[in-house]
Amino acid sequence: MAEPEAASAIMMDHLVTLTYVEDLPPNTVRFAEGLVDGRIIGEKCPVCARVIVPPKGYCSLDMVLMDSSHELEVSDHGTVTGFTIVAPVKYYGQTKTEPFVYASVLLDGASGTLGGQEIKGLPADKVRDGMRVKAIWKAPAERTTDGQSARGWGSVSGAIDGFESSGEPDVPKDHYKDHII
Amino acid sequence: MAATDIAIVGWAQTPSVERSTRTEPQLCMEANLAAIAKAGIDRHDIGFTCAGSCDYLTGGPFAFVANLDAAGAWPPIAESHVEMDGAWALYEAWVRIQHGDIDLALVFGSGKSSPSNPLELYPQQLDPYYLEPLGLDPLSIGAIQARALLDAGKATEADFAAAAARSLRDAMSNPNAQASGDHDPADLLKADYVCAPLRAHDVAPVSDGAAAIILATADRARALTDSPVFIRGIDHRIEVHQPGMRDLTSSPSTTAAAKKAGLNGSQIDVAELCALFTSQEVILRDALGLGASTTINPSGGPLGANPVMATGLVRIIEAAQRVADGTAGRALAHVTNGQGLQHNLVCILEGDR
Amino acid sequence: MSERHTVTSTLEFPYRRSLGPVMGGFMNALKDHKIMGIATPSGDVLCPPLEHDPRTGEGLGTDLVEVGPGGEVMSWAWVSSPTSRHPLSHPFAFALIKLDGASTSLVHAVDAGDIGVMHTGMRVLPRWKEEPAGLVTDIEAFVPEGGK
Numbered sequence: 001m002a003e004p005e006a007a008s009a010i011m012m013d014h015l016v017t018l019t020y021v022e023d024l025p026p027n028t029v030r031f032a033e034g035l036v037d038g039r040i041i042g043e044k045c046p047v048c049a050r051v052i053v054p055p056k057g058y059c060s061l062d063m064v065l066m067d068s069s070h071e072l073e074v075s076d077h078g079t080v081t082g083f084t085i086v087a088p089v090k091y092y093g094q095t096k097t098e099p100f101v102y103a104s105v106l107l108d109g110a111s112g113t114l115g116g117q118e119i120k121g122l123p124a125d126k127v128r129d130g131m132r133v134k135a136i137w138k139a140p141a142e143r144t145t146d147g148q149s150a151r152g153w154g155s156v157s158g159a160i161d162g163f164e165s166s167g168e169p170d171v172p173k174d175h176y177k178d179h180i181i
Numbered sequence: 182m183a184a185t186d187i188a189i190v191g192w193a194q195t196p197s198v199e200r201s202t203r204t205e206p207q208l209c210m211e212a213n214l215a216a217i218a219k220a221g222i223d224r225h226d227i228g229f230t231c232a233g234s235c236d237y238l239t240g241g242p243f244a245f246v247a248n249l250d251a252a253g254a255w256p257p258i259a260e261s262h263v264e265m266d267g268a269w270a271l272y273e274a275w276v277r278i279q280h281g282d283i284d285l286a287l288v289f290g291s292g293k294s295s296p297s298n299p300l301e302l303y304p305q306q307l308d309p310y311y312l313e314p315l316g317l318d319p320l321s322i323g324a325i326q327a328r329a330l331l332d333a334g335k336a337t338e339a340d341f342a343a344a345a346a347r348s349l350r351d352a353m354s355n356p357n358a359q360a361s362g363d364h365d366p367a368d369l370l371k372a373d374y375v376c377a378p379l380r381a382h383d384v385a386p387v388s389d390g391a392a393a394i395i396l397a398t399a400d401r402a403r404a405l406t407d408s409p410v411f412i413r414g415i416d417h418r419i420e421v422h423q424p425g426m427r428d429l430t431s432s433p434s435t436t437a438a439a440k441k442a443g444l445n446g447s448q449i450d451v452a453e454l455c456a457l458f459t460s461q462e463v464i465l466r467d468a469l470g471l472g473a474s475t476t477i478n479p480s481g482g483p484l485g486a487n488p489v490m491a492t493g494l495v496r497i498i499e500a501a502q503r504v505a506d507g508t509a510g511r512a513l514a515h516v517t518n519g520q521g522l523q524h525n526l527v528c529i530l531e532g533d534r
Numbered sequence: 535m536s537e538r539h540t541v542t543s544t545l546e547f548p549y550r551r552s553l554g555p556v557m558g559g560f561m562n563a564l565k566d567h568k569i570m571g572i573a574t575p576s577g578d579v580l581c582p583p584l585e586h587d588p589r590t591g592e593g594l595g596t597d598l599v600e601v602g603p604g605g606e607v608m609s610w611a612w613v614s615s616p617t618s619r620h621p622l623s624h625p626f627a628f629a630l631i632k633l634d635g636a637s638t639s640l641v642h643a644v645d646a647g648d649i650g651v652m653h654t655g656m657r658v659l660p661r662w663k664e665e666p667a668g669l670v671t672d673i674e675a676f677v678p679e680g681g682k
Contacts, residue, residue, distance in 0.1 A: 010558035010668055014309055014549040020240030020296040023202045024539040032539075057207045060250035063224060065210055092548060149541050150204055150239070150296070240545055300617045309549075310557050311582045312641060314671050316619025321628040324611030325641075329630075332609065332654045377612035377649060421588035425630045425639030426580070429609070 022150040027057040030068060032145035035159035038137060042110055043070040050111035054154025074109035076135040077166050081106050081113055081176040085124045101127050105163055106179045113179050118162035130176070132168035135160045187278050188402035188409035189530070191220025191395035192498040197359040197388035197486035200295040205239055208391035209251035209291045216393035217287070221405055224253045227395075228283025230260040231274045233267035233290040234490045237305065240296050248291060266290055267392060268493030268516040268526055274396055275415055284398040291391035292490035299387055306520065308422060319457070320384060322520045324376040326429040327460035331378060333430045335467070338378060341459035342366035344477075345382040345484060348459075352481025357495075359388045359486050382484075383459040390488025392495050403533070410501040410530050413511075414442030417526035424521055432468035435515065435525040439469050442527045449475045449529075450509035453496035455517040457483050464522060465515060475513075479503065493517070497528055504530050555596040556585045563598070564672040567662050570598035571636045581636035582670070602633030604659045604679055605640075612649045621671055627652050631676060645675035 024032070027043065031054045034041040042053035047062040053074055058065045083103035088096040101124050104113035119127045120136065135156070137143075143159035193215030195201075195208050203211075209232070217224050230252050236244040245262050252260060261277075263269045267290015274286040300318040307313050330336045343366045352361035364382070372380045402409035418434035418441075420427050452475050456462035462477065471477065478484075480499040483492055493516030500512035511531045518524040553561060556572060560583050563570045571581035572594050581601050586593055610629035616622060621643045629652075630639035645661065646652050658676035666672040 010553045010561055012310065012551045012553055012561070012668065014313070014551060016305060016545075016547040016549065018237070018240060018297065018302060018305075018545045020543050020545070022240070022296040022541050022543070023200060024541060025202055025204045025207065029539045056250065057204065058210050058250065060206075060253075061255045063210065063214065063251075063253040065207070065214070092546070145539070149543070150241075240543065242545075298617075301619055304619060309551065310553065310561075311670050314669050315621055315628070315641065315643065316617055317628065317641060318617065318619075321611050321613055325609050325628060325630060328611060328654070329609040374612065374614065376614065379611075423582070423584070423588065423638070423641075425582075425608075425632075425641055426588055 024148055024150055025057055026068070027055040028148050028150065028154055030071065031055055031154050032148050032158060035156060036143045036145060038140070038159070039073050040076055040107060040156065041071055042074050044072055046070065051109055052112060053107060053110040053114065074107045076107065076137070078105045078107035078133055078163070079171050079176050080104070080119065080127065080129055080131040080133055082129060082180045083119065083127055099124060103127065103163070104179070104181060105133060106176050113181065114156060115181070119164070120162045121164040128170065130170040130173060132166045132171060133163040134166040136162050136164050186399040187275055188397055188399060188411045189394055189497070189501045190397045190402050190405045190409055191216045191222070192393065192501060193219060194357050194392035194491070194495055194498060195390045196357045197390040197488050199359060199386065199388065201293065201389035205234070205244060205291050205293045205391070206248050206250040208293070208389065209248050209289055212291070212391040212393040213251055213253070213287060213289055216395050220395035220397070222285060222395065225256070227285045227287045228259065229274055229277045229286045230258050231262065231270035231277070231286065231288050232260070233263045233265045233270035233494070234292060235264055237302060238297055238489060239293040252287070265518060266493035266516055267491050268497060268528070269417070269518070271394060271396070271494060271497065272415055272417065272526065275412060278396060278398060284401040286396040287393065288396060288494070289391060289393040290491035290494040292488050293389045294387045294489050295389050311423070319520055320376045320379070322424055323384070323458040323460065324379045325424065326521045327378050327383070327458060329429045330460050330463060335430055336460065336463040338370060339366065340463060341383050342369040344459040344462045345369055348478055348481050348484040349382070351479055352485025355481045355485055357486055358481050360386050361481060361485055379458060379460070385457045385483035385487040388486055388488040390486070390491055392488065392491040392498055394494060394498060408505040409533055410504045411533065413529045413531045415526070415528040416441035417524065419519070419524040422519070422523060429521055430464065432464050432522045432525060435465060435468040435522065435527065438525050438527040439513070442529050444469065444513070444527070444529060446470065447511065449511055449513045451476045451479060451500055451503045451512040452515065453478055453480060453482065453500045453512070454515045455483060455493055455496055457487065457517070459484070461522055469513065469515070493526065500530050504532050554585065556583050556594070556598070559583070559596065559598045561668045561670070564670070565666040565668070567603070568600050569602045569633060569660065569673070571601040571633070572598055578637035579635055580638050581633055581640050599635070601635040602660070604657055605631045605633035605636070607644065607652070607654055607656045607658060608632050608639050609654060610644065610652050612652060622675060625649070626675065629676070631658060642673060643675040645677050651678055
C-alpha cells in the first residue's frame, strides 16, 4: 500500500463533453431568414412599444407573449453606444489572436442594442461612442441562417460581417445614454 | 402565522411534448401568465418569485438567468432559483412566506430536455470518481432497483405492467399528457426489455414543459377563491448517494418526509407520486402506507408526462386540482430528486376547513 | 412549419481533480490489481471507500483495507443497448457487487456475454485493463467466477 502522501498526489482528468441539438424557435427562424433577405427584424411590444431585436417571442418588461403579428423591420444603420477593445487571452476554446473591438450598436428603430459587434475599417483607437455605423452585409449568395442558437439572443453573423462608419456625423450622448450596454 | 396557513390559489402547466420549438423562457412565460390569471392577481402584488430548473438539460450556461425574462422582473422583483425541480422552489417560497411580510408568491419549474441525450447527460449528476466514469445512467439505476424489488419478492413484472396500463389509460383524459393509451397488461408483458427487467412501458418519457403555482397566505387565499388548497405539511429528506450503500427496495426518506409533513396514517384520497419507473410506484406506495382507498396518479403520473424539473411541481398541481374540484378531501404529492429515489419531498394538501 | 431548424453545439468542461488519500489510495491500488475499502467505527467496511461515513458524517481517516477481489452480485440490470459512455460496447450488466470483506456494494459492469448468465447471488471476479489509468474503469469489468 503506497504512502498516503504518494497516493494523494493522484490526479484524475475528466473531460465532460455534452452535445446538444436545439430546435430554433419560430421567432429566431424568422429572424435568421430575414437576415438572408437583407432585413433585420424585431418584434414590437403592444404595451410599451419597445422594439426587441432579435425578437424573443415576448416582452420581458411587460410579461407579454409576442409572435409574427408583432414583427417589424428595423434599419441596418445605427449608433455605437459603448465598446471595448479586447486583447485576446488564451483559454480553452479561444479562437481570437489579435485585439478587436467589441461594441454595442443601437440600430435605428430598435429599443435595445446588438452586442458584441466588430467595428471595422478604422483603427481600434479611432472608434468612439456616438459613432454612426452601418452593417457590412455579406454578398446575398454568401448569407446563411447560421450562427443562431435557441437562447433567444440571436446573432447577425450569418449575413452581417460587422459594422463600419456610415459617414454620418457623430450623435450626442443624450440620444443613446439609456442604451450603453 | 401557523405553517399550515399557506394555500395554492392558481396553477398552470404547458402541455408536455417530446420536443418543443419554444424556448424555455417562452414556456415559462406561458405557464406563469396562466397561473397568475387563474389566481386572479396582479403580478405586481407578488412578493417573492422562485424558479426550479437545470441548465444542463438545454445546454445553456446560465439558462436559469434567461428564464427570468418570464418572471415579470420589472419593476425589480425579489426572486430566487434552485437547481432542482420546481417543487423545491415551492418549498423555498413556502418558507419565505412564513416570514410574514408578503402574502403572494409565484413558483415555476421548467425543463427543455429535448436538446440533450439523457443517457449521456445524467451520469454528470453522479459521483465523479466511482460512478460517472462508468457512464451510469438513470435507466440502468432504475432497472437495478427494479431487479432488487423483484428479488425481494416485493413485486412482480405483472405488477409493473398493471401500474403502466392504469397510468397510460388515466393519461388519456389528461390534456397535458405526452404519452397515453389503452393497453392490456398481458400485452405489455410481451414487449422486449429496454433494460431488463424494465420494458418501455415501465419508463417515464422525457418531456419539454413548464409549470407554475401561485401561493397565498390564508386571508389572501380566501379573498381570491372559494376553493383555496391548503398546504397542511411539506417536508423533504435525502439519503446517501452511492446506490450500493442503501436499500434500493425501500424509501425511508419518503417515509420520514411524509411523517414530518403530517401523514400519520390519515386517509389520503389521491396521491400523485413521482414514480419515474413503475417499480418505484410499488416502493412509494409501501413507503407512504397507501392502500386500496387511495387513487394513485389519476393524471397518469410521470408515465404520461415528465417535464423534467417541472414534473414534481406538476404532481402538486394535479393533486391540488383534485382538492379544489372536490374529487379529493385530502391529497398527497410526492416529488423525487437524484437517482433511485435518493431524495424525496412530500406535500399534503387539503381544502379549507 | 414542417421543416426542422436545429443548431448543434458541444459543451466541453475539462476538469482535473485531486483525489486525496482515500480515493487516491483506491485508484492507486487498482494499478496493483487490488480493490480497497475503508472501515467505519461501527465495523462496516465501505467499498468503494469514502472519506466520511455516509450515515454519521464522521471522518474515516486514510487507512484502507483490501477487499475482494471476488464478490457477489446483489442486483443487476441488463444493458441491451450500451451508450458511448458505457464501459463496454456490447450488451452487459450493470450490477451492485458486494466484494468479499465489504459491507456495501460497488457499482460496476459484469461482462456476462448473455443475459441468461446473470443472476442475483452469482460470484464475479474483476478483469483488469492492460494499461491502468488511475480510474475506476481500470477494472474493465467483472466476469463470472470460474467462467460461465
